[in-house]
Amino acid sequence: MTLLIFIGSLLGAMAIGVPVAFALMFCGVILMWFMGMFNTQIIAQNMIAGADTFTLLAIPFFILAGELMNSGGLSRRIIDFAIACVGHIRGGLGIVAIMAAIIMASISGSAAADTAALAAILLPMMAKAGYNVPRAGGLIAAGGIIAPVIPPSMAFIVFGVAANVSITQLFMAGIVPGIMMGLSLVVAWLIVVRKDNVQPLPKALMSERLTATGRALWALGMPVIILGGIKAGIMTPTEAAVIAAAYAMFVGMVIYRELKPRDLPRVILQAAKTTSVIMFLVCAALVSAWLITAANIPAEIAGYIEPLIDRPMLLMFVIMVLVLVVGTALDLTPTILILTPVLMPIIKQAGIDPVYFGVMFIMNNCIGLITPPVGVVLNVVSGVGRIPLGKVTAGVWPFLLAQTIVLFLLVLFPDLVLVPARWLH
Amino acid sequence: MQKAIDLFYRFLELLLIVLLSGMAIMVFVNVIMRYGFNSGLNVSEELSRYFFVWLTFIGAVVAFREHGHLGIETLVMFLSRRGRIICMGLANLVIIVCSVIFFWGTWKQFPINASMAAPVTGMSMIWVYGIGLFTGAGMAIIALERLIRLLTGRVTDEEIAAFAGENLTIEQLAERT
Amino acid sequence: EFNDRNIRISNGINADHPVGNGIKAMQACLDEKSGGKLKITAFWGGALGGDLQATQALRSGVQEGVVTSSSPLVGIIPALGVFDLPFLFGTPQEAYTVLDGKFGDMMNEKLAAAGLVNLAYWENGFRNLSNSVRPVTKWEDFSGMKVRVMQNNIFLDTFQNLGANATPMAFGEVFSALETNAIDAQENPYVTIDTSKFFEVQKYITETNHAYTPFLLLFSKAIFDTYTPEEQAALRECAVVGRDEERKVIQDLNQKSLAKIKDAGLAVNTLSPEEQVRIREKSMIVYDKHKAEIGADVVDAILAELAAIRK
Ligand code: NA
Ligand code: NA
Numbered sequence: 001m002t003l004l005i006f007i008g009s010l011l012g013a014m015a016i017g018v019p020v021a022f023a024l025m026f027c028g029v030i031l032m033w034f035m036g037m038f039n040t041q042i043i044a045q046n047m048i049a050g051a052d053t054f055t056l057l058a059i060p061f062f063i064l065a066g067e068l069m070n071s072g073g074l075s076r077r078i079i080d081f082a083i084a085c086v087g088h089i090r091g092g093l094g095i096v097a098i099m100a101a102i103i104m105a106s107i108s109g110s111a112a113a114d115t116a117a118l119a120a121i122l123l124p125m126m127a128k129a130g131y132n133v134p135r136a137g138g139l140i141a142a143g144g145i146i147a148p149v150i151p152p153s154m155a156f157i158v159f160g161v162a163a164n165v166s167i168t169q170l171f172m173a174g175i176v177p178g179i180m181m182g183l184s185l186v187v188a189w190l191i192v193v194r195k196d197n198v199q200p201l202p203k204a205l206m207s208e209r210l211t212a213t214g215r216a217l218w219a220l221g222m223p224v225i226i227l228g229g230i231k232a233g234i235m236t237p238t239e240a241a242v243i244a245a246a247y248a249m250f251v252g253m254v255i256y257r258e259l260k261p262r263d264l265p266r267v268i269l270q271a272a273k274t275t276s277v278i279m280f281l282v283c284a285a286l287v288s289a290w291l292i293t294a295a296n297i298p299a300e301i302a303g304y305i306e307p308l309i310d311r312p313m314l315l316m317f318v319i320m321v322l323v324l325v326v327g328t329a330l331d332l333t334p335t336i337l338i339l340t341p342v343l344m345p346i347i348k349q350a351g352i353d354p355v356y357f358g359v360m361f362i363m364n365n366c367i368g369l370i371t372p373p374v375g376v377v378l379n380v381v382s383g384v385g386r387i388p389l390g391k392v393t394a395g396v397w398p399f400l401l402a403q404t405i406v407l408f409l410l411v412l413f414p415d416l417v418l419v420p421a422r423w424l425h
Numbered sequence: 426m427q428k429a430i431d432l433f434y435r436f437l438e439l440l441l442i443v444l445l446s447g448m449a450i451m452v453f454v455n456v457i458m459r460y461g462f463n464s465g466l467n468v469s470e471e472l473s474r475y476f477f478v479w480l481t482f483i484g485a486v487v488a489f490r491e492h493g494h495l496g497i498e499t500l501v502m503f504l505s506r507r508g509r510i511i512c513m514g515l516a517n518l519v520i521i522v523c524s525v526i527f528f529w530g531t532w533k534q535f536p537i538n539a540s541m542a543a544p545v546t547g548m549s550m551i552w553v554y555g556i557g558l559f560t561g562a563g564m565a566i567i568a569l570e571r572l573i574r575l576l577t578g579r580v581t582d583e584e585i586a587a588f589a590g591e592n593l594t595i596e597q598l599a600e601r602t
Numbered sequence: 603e604f605n606d607r608n609i610r611i612s613n614g615i616n617a618d619h620p621v622g623n624g625i626k627a628m629q630a631c632l633d634e635k636s637g638g639k640l641k642i643t644a645f646w647g648g649a650l651g652g653d654l655q656a657t658q659a660l661r662s663g664v665q666e667g668v669v670t671s672s673s674p675l676v677g678i679i680p681a682l683g684v685f686d687l688p689f690l691f692g693t694p695q696e697a698y699t700v701l702d703g704k705f706g707d708m709m710n711e712k713l714a715a716a717g718l719v720n721l722a723y724w725e726n727g728f729r730n731l732s733n734s735v736r737p738v739t740k741w742e743d744f745s746g747m748k749v750r751v752m753q754n755n756i757f758l759d760t761f762q763n764l765g766a767n768a769t770p771m772a773f774g775e776v777f778s779a780l781e782t783n784a785i786d787a788q789e790n791p792y793v794t795i796d797t798s799k800f801f802e803v804q805k806y807i808t809e810t811n812h813a814y815t816p817f818l819l820l821f822s823k824a825i826f827d828t829y830t831p832e833e834q835a836a837l838r839e840c841a842v843v844g845r846d847e848e849r850k851v852i853q854d855l856n857q858k859s860l861a862k863i864k865d866a867g868l869a870v871n872t873l874s875p876e877e878q879v880r881i882r883e884k885s886m887i888v889y890d891k892h893k894a895e896i897g898a899d900v901v902d903a904i905l906a907e908l909a910a911i912r913k
Contacts, residue, residue, distance in 0.1 A: 019496040019520075044529075049652075055772070064445070245449060279484075334495070545753070
């Protein structure tokens, strides 16, 4: 019954257009009223305590690093580098998009920001070269959603804090599945682009390649710093994030000279606003999480899925289908925040590795960013590329399918996530 | 009046820039000190966390004014203008209820937080937890003003479009992932 | 006179910690006394927030109970810092006598003034030092060692005074920091060193017993005051039943954990009695530095009581 009250008040509030953060607070209010423990202090205290966490400080710093990466010309260098490497092969610009998406994913944690940068630079080139534009847009959208799976990742930080799972371990475990998502895109792209008659770019000269590599080297150094620092245990994710932001600022201002001191306030303000929106949501979710826990809702759900507890793979399958359905309508961060406190106790009870679950859960939520009707990353491509949303949606499906296949492959073979994760950690 | 309000928000934006820069500098300096000089400032771990709390809850008000908090507009999108206005009114009512509860709860907890000192700086925790008063009041006022304009028919078409999730900027979309 | 009550008690530790045994014993006692009307629901692993957050929830009457170390609460009740003072208690027996006696009551009054009813002092236990550099048997061995400590000024000063490089760090980051030698050492009770697997990435362990941290079983005063006298009495008595069980289990477990750590190949050292005295004397500077903020009356009272016991 409490479960119904929880779902009903949350969905009801969201349906009439209440922002998700307030809907979460509202369902918290309804829950405590229903449980006969109405106390305004529960809301106030949990809201603020949610933000008072050192680990979450990584979020604004990674956002800032991503903003600086785009404003400082790092994205541009990465794409030039990818063109020099693989631009000449058949379907080359598509492969360029995937390669650049993976490299940018290892610097930034935001799917929308990466997609916007990729779409702004690559879509006009691909249109000019004669590629099917909606399909190219679909590919870029599907490439953009790799960002939160490959570290750094705001999604992993939010999940790690909500589920009490090591963020370093989540980061390391995300690398291989993220690359697999990219490889599945290469396969899908080569299949769909087969019949197209597109002239590949001329092969870059060795000297051109070296120049592009040299220019990109500073940008390529960033993933090394972030991952190397965390992996070596020299830095916590929060410290790595601030180093990444400082590095991106240095490269953008001093090396590439595209970032001017007068741009800084604008970039910092944008990062601050994005941070507030995400964090306010996190705080509101911790209010509802506290009440979900106090109301023993996970136990209620565990009762319903009792028969699946002994069959972890089937349980994973059912949860993944559920998350996929939720993801059609809900964005990444809200889904993580709403479902984590509900699902985590069940995952633990079933003996599923929390890091494995975290990677699968985030990957699934990322796929939700390109599923209609609410697919934020599709909106980004449609907005930046000036392509109607319906056409981008039509163009994305082969890639959506490929990534969904990867997801369910990993349900069948958890070792594909777990073994490299152990090796990398 | 409008000028004063705009000026106030410019000030808040300036504050956000100062807070985020301050956090970054404190954490950065601490990394350098810890690994370069084998020492660290314990104050900066604590203070950067408090800057983060202020950033979150001041920024949340600024973002709310700009319709920045993400919602699910799937259903509202399909409604007529009239339907949208009704939903907008209800939604603002829910927001007012939540904000007032946030404010009220912070108020009731005032003595409890005022009597707690931060472990390193020794600062009274009401400076941190008291931010709920600002955020709760700020959001309630914004939502109330919107509600009054809705009821008196002075709401603009742009606002209704923003409520239904139309014309989102790339920055606003970025906040959703 | 008993009513149906759902008593939510939260913990930062996991259900398999001896506190779990204590809660079970307490529930059994409550069942008997109240005819099953007083029910405890325990929330483990910080599911209802951290210790400090939960304690604040108690003070606002939002949540009934919490089992917490004294250390995180010094921001609310500075006098609790007394338990963080280095080398205060020599044996568990000393700690029990002081905590369950007059001094414990004195602290309970301070807690009550902050809106917290302390039902009983449970045990977190003596903290010991593990490291990956060298055997620690005397004062000088601490020199230059990078030791992770809690975010707590007394612990920081204690280890800085010993010549170590005290580094505050979140608990969740300790394992990988030890593994990669970002830090050399950490200090915790044996049970924690065992359950958090710190021993897997350490070479030496020394029974320093440098601090004894009690667990407080706190109850919200705002809620407690609404209970009937019979309910209040039952809670107090059963908290003591739980306490005795928890202390027994944690003592056993400490020995088991130590044996496990030994089996894993760690060199186990102790401080000689002379060295203990020497370190304790050298640490008195930390007492002096923090005496004013803890409260001179509190520090003097516990030292007087300990002197009386040791006579
Ligand atoms: Na990333
Ligand atoms: Na979707």
